[in-house]
Amino acid sequence: MSERAVTVPAYSEAAVIEAAVAREEPDWLLARRTEAARAFDASPMPTTQLRPWKYTDVSDLILEAHLPATPAISIESLAPQGVFVGSISEAAVNTDMTSNVREHLGSVVLATEGRFQAANTANWTEGIYVHVPRGMSSAEPVIATIDASAVSAGSAIYPRVLIDAGVGSEITVVLRFQSSDAPLVVSNVIEMIADADSKIRVLIDDRWGTETREFTTARSRIGRGADVDVASLVIGGRIIKQTVEALIEGEGANSTIRGVALGDSDQHFDFVTLQDHIGPRSTSNVEIKSALAGNSRSIYYGITRVEVSAKGSQANQANRNLLLSGGAKADSDPVLEILTSDVIRCGHAATVGPVDKEALFYLQSRGLSRRAALQLLVTGFFQSVIEDIPGSGFAEEIEGFVIAKLADAEL
């Protein structure tokens, strides 16, 4: 991914502040932009020496060579009165949501964590804010589309998503990302705050074009008895690096992290997960599945950490990779860090291999061509994640994408 080192001035502290002032951002936000611009300057690009970046070399990616651009946002919501679902840039500036945004924004993912997070914090111009007051819930999922199709080729977008769910509330948010086939760099930050006994479900629905490179940090902070479920569907894109983490702080809290990725040609997927059990009797489940055709590649690195305070917790972690072609490749590394002797159960599993030959023959013996059999086997493989996708007709739509992609994939 070699690039011309022509940088744009937009990333300098002065330019960041100038842009923020032009957007009429309040002082507190300007202060954070300043901090982030400085953090960006001070943070090196991650190198392959760092374990989570071992297989994804971004040394040639120069963020400053990509002009920040603003994606188009559209929101479909049937959420009841009192639930806020809207543009984060509007919510942050002089609305009755501003104090909430100020309190929560950057409270889960810090600008100082690394270069991508700093770049996002300094440069985000659009994104989604969802605020669910205590006890409220929305029966229908909120569907937020972040569409970069119209931005100039070679731009970078910095979508920012903040979801805060009050005590006992419940919300489902579908984040649909799309772009054209022109080169695009994406650095997402998604923060989720689940107060006691609330439930947040987020579906990251990637529908990127062929030349999009995505770097996402999604992290939840989960309170007592609360439940956060993040599922990711990756079909498009060229390089997808998603770090999905859960700070399982409350007693009896639960985190579910799932992902499916379908690769072809030279697509590169890299999933990093963290289930950090802090609260006692907390539970978590991670399930990441990839099916890989062509020369595509998938990497999984995940940590289950059970802190001393998390007595009586249980965690499960599974990564399954289906190789559909001779050129496909997968690396899997699930890690357990158990710091207390009092755990109910901590499991991890990783598999990398071709499709079950017997299953393939079984389907072929019923007349299905090899390709048709693989289409059925891959949709079946993904079913554990796809089957309870929120929203009517959505699971069928995803299955349709899988089948369509496999119709031309190199198998």
Place this chain on the structure above:
Amino acid sequence: MSESILEINDLHVSIADKPELQIVRGANLNIRAGEVHALMGPNGSGKSTLANAIAGSPAYTVDSGQILFQGQDVTEMPADQRACLGMFLSFQYPTAIPGVTMVNFLREALKARRGEEVPAREFLVELRETLKTLKMDESFARRYVNDGFSGGEKKRAEILQLGILKPTLAILDETDSGLDVDALRTVSEGINALRTPEIGILIITHYERILNYITPDFVHILVNGQVVKSGDFSLAKEIESNGYDPILAELGIAEEVMTS
């Protein structure tokens, strides 16, 4: 004389991963339309290998000989094309496919068999009727293929596929094993319902039990990968009473124990 459905000529089959291990060693068989043949033989005689080779399993290599289906040489043909022509193997151990529902699987299979999309309504009517014949609940269709099925359910699911796909040749590899008397009767009725003057059936079994429900026109004994004796239903009765030893002794054959 009626049309030839399956003709096996001097077939030699070995295991793909172990080419030195030849299991079928010169088998011959000829099944005509409307006929039911039973293939019996001691354990390890090559019955399942022969069945899988006829179906085109890549786990086996045909070293020499021919498989003709309705006069067409299918020896080198991929499994899916054989199935589309109308060949069907009911597996001894059907594979579980988690995540794939029976209904989706059957629809895809029927589409492949017919070579065109099957109208949804027509398919569902067909499915419902076949389920009913086999005394299977409709919820069965929504379950994942063979996933968590009991032994009896797996065998019924095979016959369900047989009923939907309506092949011209049905090979039933130990469809009777693991079935209790009631299930055996139901499955046999399902098979009998499909018996027409157009189709040929090959029943592979250890016991004559299933043959009391589906009367064979011919019975063949396979030993050491060869058909050593053929006869009518009385041959199956004979084996049921006396085992294989008298026949082997009469033919002067020493049974080899083949392990894979």
